[in-house]
Amino acid sequence: MDASTGAWQFLGTPATVPNPSFLALHPDGQHLYCVHGAGFSEVSAFAIADRHSGRLEPLGSRPSGGTNPVHLEVHPQGGWLVVANYLGASVAALPVGADGALGPASHVVPLTGEPGPDPVEQSGPHPHHIPFDPSGEFVAVPDKGLDRVFVFRLDRGRGRLLPAEPPWMPSQGGAGPRHIAFHPHRPLAYLVNELDSTVTTCTFDRRSGRLQSEQVIPSVPQNAAVRNTGSEILVHPDGRTVYVSNRGHDSVGVFRIQESDSRLTGTDWLSTRGRMPRAMALDPQGRYLYVANQSSDTIAAFAVDAATGGLRPLEQVVETGSPSSIVFTPV
Numbered sequence: 001m002d003a004s005t006g007a008w009q010f011l012g013t014p015a016t017v018p019n020p021s022f023l024a025l026h027p028d029g030q031h032l033y034c035v036h037g038a039g040f041s042e043v044s045a046f047a048i049a050d051r052h053s054g055r056l057e058p059l060g061s062r063p064s065g066g067t068n069p070v071h072l073e074v075h076p077q078g079g080w081l082v083v084a085n086y087l088g089a090s091v092a093a094l095p096v097g098a099d100g101a102l103g104p105a106s107h108v109v110p111l112t113g114e115p116g117p118d119p120v121e122q123s124g125p126h127p128h129h130i131p132f133d134p135s136g137e138f139v140a141v142p143d144k145g146l147d148r149v150f151v152f153r154l155d156r157g158r159g160r161l162l163p164a165e166p167p168w169m170p171s172q173g174g175a176g177p178r179h180i181a182f183h184p185h186r187p188l189a190y191l192v193n194e195l196d197s198t199v200t201t202c203t204f205d206r207r208s209g210r211l212q213s214e215q216v217i218p219s220v221p222q223n224a225a226v227r228n229t230g231s232e233i234l235v236h237p238d239g240r241t242v243y244v245s246n247r248g249h250d251s252v253g254v255f256r257i258q259e260s261d262s263r264l265t266g267t268d269w270l271s272t273r274g275r276m277p278r279a280m281a282l283d284p285q286g287r288y289l290y291v292a293n294q295s296s297d298t299i300a301a302f303a304v305d306a307a308t309g310g311l312r313p314l315e316q317v318v319e320t321g322s323p324s325s326i327v328f329t330p331v
Helices: none
Strands: 020-025 031-036 042-050 055-063 069-074 080-085 090-095 107-110 138-143 148-155 160-170 177-182 188-193 198-204 211-218 229-235 241-247 251-257 264-271 277-282 288-293 298-304 311-319
Touching: 031 069, 042 069, 090 148, 090 160, 107 160, 138 160, 138 177, 148 177, 160 211, 177 198, 177 229, 188 229, 198 229, 211 264, 241 277, 251 277, 264 311
Parallel strands: 020 069, 229 277
Antiparallel strands: 020 031, 031 042, 042 055, 069 080, 080 090, 090 107, 138 148, 148 160, 177 188, 188 198, 198 211, 229 241, 241 251, 251 264, 277 288, 288 298, 298 311
């Protein structure tokens, strides 16, 4: 990536593995992890052998503790990796060795509850995301099937996932909570709900892990007349803007965080210049936003306005097969 222009240059395919889905980078910038899509139940580890070429060396795979792991993340200080198993209806913790390799799962926690009203998309528990809060004390787990966001405290000594108090926050019926993003320095989190295309503003108690819904607004413009599902959500590192990707409307929504009460105001929606934007990522400096259009095999680039958080489309559109996740090594 050219940090001055945001343009990408293709270097190669450093590894070929079955149906790679979401990626996670170790905080040391020297190890990469991936989960594998439907039909698999593994997490794979790689050493980044060459930072310039991106060459990867496989470090083996471990069972994820359930079928179809869809998201994973490494603790900010290393040592542990957590994973959400969509069809397996569970979350798990795996130890990360000094060499970056994974050990067997230390704890697998099944998720239970009353499914939401959608008989197809909410037939049972479907945990979809498992990010750490900025402190690394807690993980939040939006469950699309149960209309809940679970919160666990990670016991780093034993590798156990312990329920917070309370253990979950309810979402509105049929919302289908999908992904959550913590504010970088305020006690807040923002949640995108897949099935009803809404965004929830939450307060977050850093001591107990308690999440509390404060605002729910549409993720698409009021005049949107297409079937849509919410997908990804990001908070800019400066803590002033939230970005949401919409599949169907095929847009990135730009939402400003109000200083007075931390609620969101939608300011703009831009075409992703592709279909089904599954994932998004900001570069490490927060200067560029990249959107992975899974169904059109493209990644669209946008420049971020430092003053307003607004987006400006860049000319480059990267062509690559079915993109579903983007991570950046540290600069």
